[in-house]
Amino acid sequence: MVKRAEFVKSVFNLSDLPPPKYPEVAILGRSNAGKSSLINALFNQRNLAKVSSTPGFTKALNFFLVDRKFYLVDLPGYGYAKVSKEMRLKWKDLIEGYLRSIRDFRLLILIFDIRRTPDELDLSLIEFVKSLKKPYHIVLNKIDLLEKREVKERTEVYKELFNLTDEKISLTSCKEKIGIASIKMKIQSVI
Secondary structure, eight states: OOOOEEEEEEESSGGGOOOSOSOEEEEEEBTTSSHHHHHHHHHTOTTSSOOOSSTTOOOSEEEEEETTTEEEEEOOOBOOTTSOHHHHHHHHHHHHHHHHSSOOEEEEEEEEETTSOOOHHHHHHHHHHHHHTOOEEEEEEOGGGSOHHHHHHHHHHHHHHHTOOGGGEEEOBTTTTBSHHHHHHHHHHHO
């Protein structure tokens, strides 16, 4: 089971990527979906990834070395309107360039706030990820903020819109540590 992670580096330009020495698991998602919170919950390390109340806080590819076996990579969030168009384009180039590069990607974890209905940006992300032909898994986060009935209804919306099976989705609450063990097992199974 994944246990310990240490921050390695922040990458602002593709030329600064670390050598592809380890397999990689990347976490993608909209600003404020809980990427940093998920990373902290996975390793039970409160400040491993910086959590901010300001969407768009992650501005680089942040590499963490896990158990000296693989990289976990936190990608900048997308969809945050208060970031300049120029910065959004730079992030898009950085994210897409990284995901298209020749590296040992074992899993792409796409995290969504279950309370939000997916929009064009979310659908574009799913189509892009599918086009990469790399294994991916969907995490619907913040289930603690909904009633059980609503969680079930919202899960069905994501399954239908993204054309997903139950095996491709995990339900989590980073705050309440719900579903974190299953994400760890999912990661472990591909490393």
